[in-house]
Amino acid sequence: MTAEQTAARAPSAARPLTIAIAVLAVVGIGIAGYLTYVHFEDIEPVCTTGGCAKVQASEYSELAGVPVATIGLVGYLTVLATLIVPGELGRAATALVALIGAGYSGYLTYLELAVIDAICQWCVASAIVMTLVAILAVVRLLRDPGGGRPAPDGRMGEP
Amino acid sequence: MSSRADEKQRRREERERREQQQAASDTRKQRLWLLGGVAVAAIAVVAVLALVSGGDDSPDGLGDGSSLNAAAEVDELFAGIPQDGITLGDPDAPITLVEFADLQCPFCAQFARDAIPTLVRDYVRTGDVKMDLRLLTFLGPESMRAAQVTYAAGLQDLAWQYADLFFNNQGQEGSGYVTEEFLREIGEGVDGLDVDAALEQSTSAEVDALIKRSESAAQTLGVSSTPSFFVRRGEGTLEEIQLGELSAEAVGAELDRLLDGDG
Numbered sequence: 001m002t003a004e005q006t007a008a009r010a011p012s013a014a015r016p017l018t019i020a021i022a023v024l025a026v027v028g029i030g031i032a033g034y035l036t037y038v039h040f041e042d043i044e045p046v047c048t049t050g051g052c053a054k055v056q057a058s059e060y061s062e063l064a065g066v067p068v069a070t071i072g073l074v075g076y077l078t079v080l081a082t083l084i085v086p087g088e089l090g091r092a093a094t095a096l097v098a099l100i101g102a103g104y105s106g107y108l109t110y111l112e113l114a115v116i117d118a119i120c121q122w123c124v125a126s127a128i129v130m131t132l133v134a135i136l137a138v139v140r141l142l143r144d145p146g147g148g149r150p151a152p153d154g155r156m157g158e159p
Numbered sequence: 160m161s162s163r164a165d166e167k168q169r170r171r172e173e174r175e176r177r178e179q180q181q182a183a184s185d186t187r188k189q190r191l192w193l194l195g196g197v198a199v200a201a202i203a204v205v206a207v208l209a210l211v212s213g214g215d216d217s218p219d220g221l222g223d224g225s226s227l228n229a230a231a232e233v234d235e236l237f238a239g240i241p242q243d244g245i246t247l248g249d250p251d252a253p254i255t256l257v258e259f260a261d262l263q264c265p266f267c268a269q270f271a272r273d274a275i276p277t278l279v280r281d282y283v284r285t286g287d288v289k290m291d292l293r294l295l296t297f298l299g300p301e302s303m304r305a306a307q308v309t310y311a312a313g314l315q316d317l318a319w320q321y322a323d324l325f326f327n328n329q330g331q332e333g334s335g336y337v338t339e340e341f342l343r344e345i346g347e348g349v350d351g352l353d354v355d356a357a358l359e360q361s362t363s364a365e366v367d368a369l370i371k372r373s374e375s376a377a378q379t380l381g382v383s384s385t386p387s388f389f390v391r392r393g394e395g396t397l398e399e400i401q402l403g404e405l406s407a408e409a410v411g412a413e414l415d416r417l418l419d420g421d422g
Contacts, residue, residue: 059228063212088190092197099201100208107209141197142190 017140018083021094021133025083028076028129035069035122051118058116060108068108072126075101079133088141095137102127102134229272229327230348233320236276240284242316245369247279248289254417256282256410257291257397259377259387262305262325263298263332267386270405271326277407282414292322293373295385301337303370304361308342310369311361312352320349321357392417 038045038056045052055061061068075097082093105127112119240247256278260267282288294306305325312321325345330336339358346354360366376382380389380397386405389397390413402409 060212063208068212088193092193095194096197096201099198100204103201103205104208107205107212138194141194142187 017136017143021098021136021140022080022083024129024133024136025076025079028079028126028133029073031122031126031129032069032072032076035126036067036073039067039069045120045122047121049119049121051112051116052120052122054118055112055116055120055123058111058118060111060116072101072105072130075130079137091137091141095134095141098130098134098137101130105130227324227328227344227348230324232276233323233327233348234350236279236323237320240279242319244313244316245292245310245318246289247292247319248283249286250289252283252286252289253392254282254288254414255291255391255397256288256414257293257389257391259293259295259373259380259382259385259389260322261295261297261302261385262309262322263302263329263337264385265329265332266405268326268329270386271323274405274407274410275323278410278414281407281411287418288414290319292318293376294322294370295373295377295382296370297385298332301333301335304342305337306370306373307361307366308346308357310366311357311359311363312346312349313369314360314365315352315357317349317352321345321352324348388413390414390417 035045035056039061045056047053063071078097079094079101082090082097084090085093105123109124109127112123237247241249243250258270260270278288278290283290292309294302294309296302296306309318309321309325312318328345330341343354343358346352346357377387380387380399388400388402388410390400391397400410400413
């Protein structure tokens with residue numbers, strides 16, 4: 001029963017971080033989904049910064065023919081999927097996907113500022129969301145399942 | 160006896176605590192290694208993505224040359240519309256709209272992207288208006304080279320497609336992006352164009368004469384900036400359109416006025 005108890009403790013202790021990541025991923029899905037929609041419908045996104053259409057029309061808006069918005073959408077969905085995978089493997093996978101997403105979003109934001117010379121608010125919002133997901137995913141990976149207490153080493157709960 | 164038992168108990172607790180601390184420390188180290196591995200993998204993937212996404216240092220708008228912007232749209236826009244040299248549309252159309260443009264001029268590119276599709280669909284395709292493209296070379300040798308190849312495409316009656324695709328992939332003015340390779344790539348994006356022939360004819364006397372004709376027309380009409388627009392009904396004289404804004408609506412209003420017979 002000890003192992004079961006231990007297994008039961010881990011998810012519940014890590015739950016606030018998992019929930020926070022899931023909520024952020026859903027926000028990201030909303031943003032990336034909207035950008036994917038406007039890309040395929042060929043309409044201009046609602047934009048207060050004035051540069052969204054220019055960014056969407058730039059050569060960097062696609063990666064090997066796939067809109068980066070769609071890649072972002074897949075990224076957020078993958079983050080959500082990895083949250084279901086239990087144990088260290090799942091937490092590492094979440095961190096890996098989120099770090100790739102945050103790194104690539106950072107690169108795209110650099111391109112907006114330095115090369116395309118236009119800012120797309122939706123893209124920046126997505127970059128911020130993905131960065132937050134990455135930070136939380138790294139904390140979740142480093143933190144013990146017991147919420148900072150020493151890791152259960154198999155003897156926990158023994159008399 | 161009791162104190163010996165206590166001491167034994169204390170030592171055992173101490174040992175267990177040390178073992179727990181050691182285990183926790185091992186776990187932390189293991190996770191830091193794991194994080195390091197994850198971070199390295201993430202950096203590698205991002206680097207590959209950045210390379211694939213066309214982030215080379217070439218100043219043109221084509222990136223790695225694998226993706227021309229809007230080639231399919233341009234093809235679709237002009238499909239089936241008669242073209243003769245620099246003229247697009249029904250030769251018997253009652254109204255002629257003449258655009259003076261420089262292929263490197265950003266406002267011309269903006270007009271090509273934002274207004275030309277509407278004008279072509281609503282006025283040219285309907286047979287009401289034909290459009291002449293007069294290329295100028297205000298912005299230097301790159302504009303000249305681009306105009307030469309566009310006019311050479313015009314010899315194959317594909318000048319409008321070439322110019323429109325050029326505008327859709329326009330780079331930074333005067334940055335050196337108008338290379339022979341760039342001109343060839345644009346040509347390859349134009350459906351039906353014999354690119355080799357166009358490049359060869361681009362330095363021909365015929366093309367040179369077309370460019371000179373545009374320049375002298377611009378001089379006669381007093382064109383000092385691009386894009387500039389002129390209209391005429393039938394074989395009448397060209398009159399300049401003064402536009403409050405560069406939009407299909409603004410040009411369309413002038414065309415409607417002429418079509419209604421107010422001009």
